[in-house]
Amino acid sequence: MFHYPRWKTLLILGTVFLGILFAAPNAFEPLGIHVLAQKLGLKPMTLGLDLQGGANILMEVDKKDLTEKVQQQLMGDIRATLREQKIGYTNLSKTSDGVSVTLNKPEDAPKVTPELNKLLQPLDSGILSAGVAVNLFSLTQNNGQYVFAIQAKGFEAKMQTSLKQAIRVLENRINGLGTTESAIQQQGANRISIQIPGLQDPDRVKNLLGSTAKLTFQLLCHDQPSTANALPPPDCAAYPRKEDVDAALAAKMKADPTVKELSDSEKKALPQMWVQTAGLSTVDGADLTDAQPGFDSQTNTPEVTFKFNQKGALRFGKLTAENVGKPFAIVLDGIVESDPVINTPILGGSGQISGHFTIEQTNDLAITLRSGALPAKLVIAEEATVGPSLGADSIRAGVYAAIAGLIFVMIFILLPYGFFGVIADFALIINLILLIGVMSLFGFTLTLPGIAGIVLTLGMAVDSNVLIYERIREEWRHGKTALSAIETGFTAALRTVTDANVTTIIAAVILFSMGTGPVRGFAITLGVGIITTLFTAFALTRLIMAYWVRRYKPKEINL
Amino acid sequence: MRWKPIRLIPDDTKYPFMRLSRFGFFLSGILCALSIALFIFKGLNYGIDFKGGTEIQVRGTQTIQMDDLRKELDSIGLGKVELQQMGTGNDVLIKVAAQAGDAEGQNSQKKIMEALGPNFEKRAANTVGGSVSSEYTQNATGAVMLSILFVLVFLSFRFEWQFALGAVLSLLHDVTLSLGLFSLIGLEFNLSVVAAILTIIGYSLNDTVVVFDRIREYLRRYKAMGLADLIDFSINSVLPRTILTSLATLMALLALFFFGGEVIRGFTSAMIWGVFVGTYSSIFIAAPVLIMLGTKREVSATQAKASKG
Numbered sequence: 001m002f003h004y005p006r007w008k009t010l011l012i013l014g015t016v017f018l019g020i021l022f023a024a025p026n027a028f029e030p031l032g033i034h035v036l037a038q039k040l041g042l043k044p045m046t047l048g049l050d051l052q053g054g055a056n057i058l059m060e061v062d063k064k065d066l067t068e069k070v071q072q073q074l075m076g077d078i079r080a081t082l083r084e085q086k087i088g089y090t091n092l093s094k095t096s097d098g099v100s101v102t103l104n105k106p107e108d109a110p111k112v113t114p115e116l117n118k119l120l121q122p123l124d125s126g127i128l129s130a131g132v133a134v135n136l137f138s139l140t141q142n143n144g145q146y147v148f149a150i151q152a153k154g155f156e157a158k159m160q161t162s163l164k165q166a167i168r169v170l171e172n173r174i175n176g177l178g179t180t181e182s183a184i185q186q187q188g189a190n191r192i193s194i195q196i197p198g199l200q201d202p203d204r205v206k207n208l209l210g211s212t213a214k215l216t217f218q219l220l221c222h223d224q225p226s227t228a229n230a231l232p233p234p235d236c237a238a239y240p241r242k243e244d245v246d247a248a249l250a251a252k253m254k255a256d257p258t259v260k261e262l263s264d265s266e267k268k269a270l271p272q273m274w275v276q277t278a279g280l281s282t283v284d285g286a287d288l289t290d291a292q293p294g295f296d297s298q299t300n301t302p303e304v305t306f307k308f309n310q311k312g313a314l315r316f317g318k319l320t321a322e323n324v325g326k327p328f329a330i331v332l333d334g335i336v337e338s339d340p341v342i343n344t345p346i347l348g349g350s351g352q353i354s355g356h357f358t359i360e361q362t363n364d365l366a367i368t369l370r371s372g373a374l375p376a377k378l379v380i381a382e383e384a385t386v387g388p389s390l391g392a393d394s395i396r397a398g399v400y401a402a403i404a405g406l407i408f409v410m411i412f413i414l415l416p417y418g419f420f421g422v423i424a425d426f427a428l429i430i431n432l433i434l435l436i437g438v439m440s441l442f443g444f445t446l447t448l449p450g451i452a453g454i455v456l457t458l459g460m461a462v463d464s465n466v467l468i469y470e471r472i473r474e475e476w477r478h479g480k481t482a483l484s485a486i487e488t489g490f491t492a493a494l495r496t497v498t499d500a501n502v503t504t505i506i507a508a509v510i511l512f513s514m515g516t517g518p519v520r521g522f523a524i525t526l527g528v529g530i531i532t533t534l535f536t537a538f539a540l541t542r543l544i545m546a547y548w549v550r551r552y553k554p555k556e557i558n559l
Numbered sequence: 560m561r562w563k564p565i566r567l568i569p570d571d572t573k574y575p576f577m578r579l580s581r582f583g584f585f586l587s588g589i590l591c592a593l594s595i596a597l598f599i600f601k602g603l604n605y606g607i608d609f610k611g612g613t614e615i616q617v618r619g620t621q622t623i624q625m626d627d628l629r630k631e632l633d634s635i636g637l638g639k640v641e642l643q644q645m646g647t648g649n650d651v652l653i654k655v656a657a658q659a660g661d662a663e664g665q666n667s668q669k670k671i672m673e674a675l676g677p678n679f680e681k682r683a684a685n686t687v688g689g690s691v692s693s694e695y696t697q698n699a700t701g702a703v704m705l706s707i708l709f710v711l712v713f714l715s716f717r718f719e720w721q722f723a724l725g726a727v728l729s730l731l732h733d734v735t736l737s738l739g740l741f742s743l744i745g746l747e748f749n750l751s752v753v754a755a756i757l758t759i760i761g762y763s764l765n766d767t768v769v770v771f772d773r774i775r776e777y778l779r780r781y782k783a784m785g786l787a788d789l790i791d792f793s794i795n796s797v798l799p800r801t802i803l804t805s806l807a808t809l810m811a812l813l814a815l816f817f818f819g820g821e822v823i824r825g826f827t828s829a830m831i832w833g834v835f836v837g838t839y840s841s842i843f844i845a846a847p848v849l850i851m852l853g854t855k856r857e858v859s860a861t862q863a864k865a866s867k868g
Binding site for chain 1: 820
């Protein structure tokens with residue numbers, strides 16, 4: 001073991017050199033020369049949100065809202081189907097878990113059933129059984145009364161597709177915001193994790209991400225409510241106006257400044273406007289080619305202009321051409337933004353929404369319109385924010401702990417091992433540098449528990465050196481020559497260290513796969529630390545020992 | 560560079576660990592029973608990771624009067640508010656339980672900050688909803704189980720099944736005692752403590768494997784020696800290493816404990832405890848189990864092959 005071929009020596013030293021090179025950028029910033037890192041094309045470690053400050057939000061699809069959306073859509077489909085077939089019906093309504101409708105003449109059933117069966121919405125059942133379709137609804141018929149019930153499995157699949165769709169939409173919105181480095185990704189089976197680093201106002205991002213942004217153009221109903229609480233006629237829906245909502249919200253915020261929005265029941269209590277649910281034109285990102293914030297040329301108030309694609313332009317043109325002189329409502333997320341009268345058919349495929357916006361609101365609305373509507377409301381399942389001051393404190397605490405830990409361990413190992421302890425200390429420092437280098441190279445995120453993992457690695461890394469040295473010492477005391485004691489020490493310890501470290505790797509891998517955020521950071525440093533430890537103990541320390549043995553030909557071992 | 564190395568542990572110790580292990584078993588049995596009783600009757604002080612709720616860390620411009628603060632926060636309609644002073648007198652951690660309806664939970668943060676007024680800076684906040692927290696509980700339990708299972712498989716593969724069972728028993732012992740300690744002193748039990756427990760499993764195993772490795776080696780070398788004597792001999796041989804490594808790890812952990820800040824103190828406390836328990840259990844639980852299970856003295860063919868690697 002004392003003879004190392006040149007290529008092996010170069011490989012080991014090269015690895016150490018690369019480790020130092022990749023770790024170096026982390027020292028540049030404190031030294032004020034981080035420009036150098038950019039010039040070299042190197043990056044320091046990515047800091048987790050708990051160290052640099054920021055918000056981490058977990059969102060999930062609101063089941064109740066999705067159920068409602070699904071029911072509403074189905075009711076529209078049923079209405080359209082029956083109308084097309086010219087079949088009279090009553091009692092088209094939501095049930096607790098679906099929709100029911102009753103035919104005026106039960107004898108129409110044989111004609112209707114196959115048509116309604118087309119509305120069951122087969123969906124891909126997802127990851128576990130890809131390719132197998134499940135229906136979103138089941139349909140039963142009894143004497144002309146049809147009952148659609150949501151199927152648990154189908155709904156699960158719907159949740160999945162909605163989640164995927166929501167992630168796409170959120171990505172578009174975040175990208176539209178431009179200034180942030182926020183990251184959006186799926187977490188687990190049914191959540192979306194959103195990370196917003198730095199000092200930004202997480203509330204604005206939250207609002208931007210949370211709004212459904214469903215924009216519809218709907219004709220007003222012929223009748224409008226004459227009394228409060230009046231029920232809308234069939235084929236009409238009731239929405240409050242933006243002015244009323246804003247006023248009520250302002251009043252509510254005066255009493256309690258923490259309020260951000262009105263509840264559904266509060267919105268219902270406001271004066272309502274009835275709009276037709278038939279013949280509406282829905283616009284979302286799918287039908288738009290562009291949406292931009294701007295200003296009304298006459299009143300100079302903020303507005304959003306948008307352009308339809310061909311399909312949207314045709315549909316919108318038809319709607320307006322058929323209804324010249326009538327008022328229509330622009331409804332955004334269940335609130336009537338404005339209700340202009342159609343003066344001329346709008347055939348050019350562009351339009352604007354104006355009225356009651358601030359400049360920031362038009363900005364965000366334009367982004368949300370461009371990126372499309374969310375399939376359903378998202379609710380926040382977990383939200384963690386760390387202020388930048390705490391993050392900075394944590395970094396400082398982490399660095400102090402690491403330095404203190406390093407010094408403690410280094411001194412501690414010098415006591416029993418003397419000269420061999422110096423080699424162990426050198427290996428320990430290289431180990432730390434390599435660990436940081438690997439983290440930087442692969443862009444792993446460093447969190448506060450990650451720093452704890454590093455410090456712990458310092459303590460445990462010494463173990464491999466202790467195992468080797470104790471073994472050498474034992475062999476030496478049992479009468480072997482210095483050379484053979486060293487040789488046996490390394491070979492015998494290698495097996496023990498490998499066995500022992502595999503178990504820690506198991507723990508690290510499980511931690512990584514089950515963990516979120518900070519805990520993952522710990523698992524990463526722990527795992528990487530084991531690998532660098534194995535390298536420094538059995539490549540580097542061994543190389544140094546071999547050199548020492550060849551150079552000084554020791555006759556005894558002072559351990 | 561020639562100084563006399565300082566030996567912390569005398570050489571060639573001959574401690575009769577296996578004779579002492581009867582007391583060890585007895586002691587561990589009582590402690591485990593106590594831990595389980597504590598766990599069942601007193602329970603753990605779960606953090607919001609596991610029970611949901613909101614946690615805010617704030618810093619005041621001057622020393623915080625805890626009683627005044629408590630009175631003020633109890634009246635804002637978020638139920639019982641838990642306060643905990645941190646570090647210097649200016650920092651305080653505020654905890655409220657999960658509120659009915661997710662939307663309400665998000666508003667807890669705002670309500671608290673409003674009640675505190677402008678003299679407080681929000682340093683960190685965390686709201687965990689009910690659905691996430693129950694999933695975290697499942698994940699954490701699953702992770703601990705899974706790691707123990709993997710260990711069982713890995714060690715049966717590398718050693719004999721008696722070794723694997725001994726190691727797993729000592730792990731269960733470590734996990735039980737760790738939970739017992741957390742229940743006893745009421746330290747907050749959160750996700751990072753679970754991470755610590757998994758690390759304890761890793762550490763304790765590390766230690767156990769080193770002892771086992773030596774036992775396996777001596778089993779082959781000293782075929783005539785009695786099993787109990789052989790295990791004693793093995794443990795005494797690796798004792799200097801066991802103590803040195805435990806102390807080195809403790810050094811690093813103490814540095815973390817004193818300099819690493821409040822955020823990871825729970826984690827560090829668990830780990831420090833784990834180093835003691837893990838070292839103890841490899842000697843007094845894992846090794847004696849080999850005697851109880853009657854480990855075969857003959858080295859099997861598969862094992863001899865494995866040991867060459």
